Amino acid sequence: MRDRVGALGEIAAGTLQRIVREILSRRPGGHLVESEIDRVEVHLRFALRGAGADLGTISDDLTSRLERFVDDAIQRAAAFRPGHAFCHRCGGAACEHSEPPSARHVLVGYAPTGTPRWEDFAQVCLEMRHPEVDRLYEDPPAFVTLVDDAATLRSRLLGAFEAPEYELLGQVRAGFFPVRAREGEGRGVLAVTFQAAGACGRSGRSCFGLNILGKMPGGEPLDLLWDRSRDVPWSRAVRWAQAALATAGGGPAGRGGAAGRREEIERRVEGILRGLARRLERERRGRARRTSHAEERHRSGERPTRKALDDIRGARAEEILADERSGTLVVPGERGRIHFFTTDGKLVSSVRYSRDAIERKRKLGVWRDARRSEAEAFLRLLRGSPVPGSRGDGPRI
Ligand SMILES: [Zn+2]
Structure with a gap:
C-alpha cells in the first residue's frame, strides 16, 4: 500500500514539474525567470466527489494557479530584474x-x-x-x-x-x-x-x-x-x-x-x-x-527656516530624531515645524508636518530616536555657532 502511494506521488510530482516547465516555455518573458524559479508555491485544494470532482475541473483550477504563480514571477522579473545584459562572448548574463x-x-x-x-x-x-x-x-x-x-x-x-x-x-x-x-x-x-x-x-x-x-x-x-x-x-x-x-x-x-x-x-x-x-x-x-x-x-506657506534658530534653542536632546534614509538629524520645533540638519550642523531644509504625519513617520521607522550622545553633541555644536544658511537641497518628502 505504502509503495503504491509513494509511486503515485512520484508520478504526480513529475507531472507537476512538467506542467510548470511547459507553462514557462509558453509564456512570453518566461525565459527571463526560467533559471530563477527554483521552487513553486501553490495552495492545493480539490474536490473528491460532487460537482467539482471531475478531472477537467480540477485540472483547470490547478493549472490556473500554477500559471498565476509563473505570471507573477515574470511580472516581477520583467520590471525589476537585476539589470544584466546578455554577453555574447560568455554566452550568458552572469559575467x-x-x-x-x-x-x-x-x-x-x-x-x-x-x-x-x-x-x-x-x-x-x-x-x-x-x-x-x-x-x-x-x-x-x-x-x-x-x-x-x-x-x-x-x-x-x-x-x-x-x-x-x-x-x-x-x-x-x-x-x-x-x-x-x-x-x-x-x-x-x-x-x-x-x-x-x-x-x-x-x-x-x-x-x-x-x-x-x-x-x-x-x-x-x-x-x-x-x-x-x-x-x-x-x-x-x-x-x-x-x-x-x-x-x-x-x-x-x-x-x-x-x-x-x-x-x-x-x-x-x-x-x-x-x-x-x-x-x-x-x-x-x-x-x-x-x-x-x-x-x-511649501513656498507659499510661512517659511519655517527663519525659525530654525529659535527652535534649536528650545530643543532637547531626547526629542531629536534621525532620518535613516537621508542620514540627516530631524529637529522638531513649534507648530509642526521640522528642521533637517546634516550631522555636522548644516541646515538642509525646514518643513511643516501635521502631528499625524510625524507620528506616521516614526511608526514606519522612517524617523527613529537619535542616539543620545549624537543628539547632545549636535546641540552643543549648533548652540556654539549660528545656524548656517539653508542649502535648499534637502530630503524630498
Ligand atoms: Zn561576458
Whole structure:
C-alpha cells in the first residue's frame, strides 16, 4: 500500500514539474525567470466527489494557479530584474561584462567580440549633440529617451560571436530618473536601458520580453527602488510594453521568408519601443508636475527656516530624531515645524508636518530616536555657532 502511494506521488510530482516547465516555455518573458524559479508555491485544494470532482475541473483550477504563480514571477522579473545584459562572448548574463559600471551608464552596443559596451548617458547625449544635454546636469535633471534599432546595436558585433539563443530586437535608453539617494551616494540619478529581446523557448518558438538594465547609485540592484519606496518611475510604461511584446511574435509570416519575417518583427518591436519611450516621458512629466506643486505649496506657506534658530534653542536632546534614509538629524520645533540638519550642523531644509504625519513617520521607522550622545553633541555644536544658511537641497518628502 505504502509503495503504491509513494509511486503515485512520484508520478504526480513529475507531472507537476512538467506542467510548470511547459507553462514557462509558453509564456512570453518566461525565459527571463526560467533559471530563477527554483521552487513553486501553490495552495492545493480539490474536490473528491460532487460537482467539482471531475478531472477537467480540477485540472483547470490547478493549472490556473500554477500559471498565476509563473505570471507573477515574470511580472516581477520583467520590471525589476537585476539589470544584466546578455554577453555574447560568455554566452550568458552572469559575467562581469553584463553589468553597467554605474547608475549613469547605458548600453551603447556590442564590442566586435561580443561583450556589451556601456557609456555614461550624459556623455552619449553630449556626443550626439542632443539639445537637452545641458539640462541633464540640472536638478531635477532633464529626461531624454533614445530609441535604438537592432541593426545599429549589433553593427559592430562579428557574426562568429553572435549567440543564436538570444536576440536583441531594439532598446530604449532613458535618463535621468531622479531617485532618493543616501548620503555618500552622490546625486541621486539613474539611467536605464530597456531592451526588447527574443529567446528561443523550449518548444522552439521565440518568446519576446523586456529586459531592464541599470543599477542604483549605491551599486545595488534596481529591486531596491521597489523595496525602498514602492514607487518605480517606469512601472506603468513597462507593463504596457511587456504586454505589447507578448503579442509581437504572433501573426502570419510575411512575404520574403525568414528575413522578411525578421524585418516584420523588428518593425513591430520598434513601434512598441517608441510607444514605451512616449509613455516613459509622459509618466515623468506627470511626476515633475506633482513635485513642483508640492514645492509651491511649501513656498507659499510661512517659511519655517527663519525659525530654525529659535527652535534649536528650545530643543532637547531626547526629542531629536534621525532620518535613516537621508542620514540627516530631524529637529522638531513649534507648530509642526521640522528642521533637517546634516550631522555636522548644516541646515538642509525646514518643513511643516501635521502631528499625524510625524507620528506616521516614526511608526514606519522612517524617523527613529537619535542616539543620545549624537543628539547632545549636535546641540552643543549648533548652540556654539549660528545656524548656517539653508542649502535648499534637502530630503524630498
Ligand atoms: Zn561576458
